[in-house]
Amino acid sequence: MSKETNQLLGHADEADGIEEYDNPLPDWWVGLFWLTIIWGVGYGIHYHFIAHRSAEKALAAEVLAAEARWPAQAAASVEFVVTPEAIAAGETVYQANCVACHGAGLEGGIGPSFVDDEWIHGGDEASVIKTITDGVPEKGMLAWGPIIGPEQVNQVAAYVLSKNSENATKNRSSNRLIVSDGVKMKPKW
Numbered sequence: 001m002s003k004e005t006n007q008l009l010g011h012a013d014e015a016d017g018i019e020e021y022d023n024p025l026p027d028w029w030v031g032l033f034w035l036t037i038i039w040g041v042g043y044g045i046h047y048h049f050i051a052h053r054s055a056e057k058a059l060a061a062e063v064l065a066a067e068a069r070w071p072a073q074a075a076a077s078v079e080f081v082v083t084p085e086a087i088a089a090g091e092t093v094y095q096a097n098c099v100a101c102h103g104a105g106l107e108g109g110i111g112p113s114f115v116d117d118e119w120i121h122g123g124d125e126a127s128v129i130k131t132i133t134d135g136v137p138e139k140g141m142l143a144w145g146p147i148i149g150p151e152q153v154n155q156v157a158a159y160v161l162s163k164n165s166e167n168a169t170k171n172r173s174s175n176r177l178i179v180s181d182g183v184k185m186k187p188k189w
């Protein structure tokens with residue numbers, strides 16, 4: 001089929017004397033256009049169904065890598081909540097990782113007690129989370145942040161703090177931790 005080219009459309013009167021041709025796009029141009037469509041469909045199928053990639057998975061992997069690299073910042077970005085669920089989860093984390101040094105009843109042993117009035121590194125939420133995350137390597141307390149991750153650090157901190165507020169006697173009233181169902185408490189730093 002031959003294309004009729006260079007036919008004027010006759011718009012000159014409406015457009016200040018500017019004429020317009022009704023020429024088809026060059027074949028190479030239309031070809032590129034089709035190629036991008038075919039490429040797009042092919043790429044979409046490959047991305048989602050053959051390579052099973054997804055932006056969400058890529059993001060999750062990057063976040064994990066970043067948390068491993070910057071544990072303190074990661075702990076700060078995960079919300080610290082003191083709920084009965086967080087405390088219960090924290091107890092499991094404690095039983096699995098901390099009993100050997102801090103005792104089954106948190107009474108201490110190799111590491112200090114959590115049910116007395118003394119804190120070496122501070123007994124407020126932020127300090128406790130920080131000590132657990134960064135550890136005190138020279139004293140034998142590991143940096144748990146990279147090992148158990150920020151969420152479990154927060155949970156075990158909630159458990160330790162709740163036990164402390166149940167048992168410590170000094171400043172009892174001001175020291176009481178508020179356990180809530182929905183209210184979220186963020187570390188202060």
Ligand code: HEC
Nearest residue numbers: 097098101110111112119120121122131136139140141156
């Ligand atoms: C290998 C023994 C060991 C294990 C296991 C261990 N800790 Fe410790 N932890 C210590 C020692 C020792 C100290 C005291 C550090 C110091 O003297 O500065 C300590 C200190 C702490 C402190 C600071 C206490 C204060 O008075 O300021 C917290 C909080 C703590 N550990 C939490 C944990 C948690 C939570 C776990 C489990 C995830 C854990 N530790 C596991 C040995 C351990």
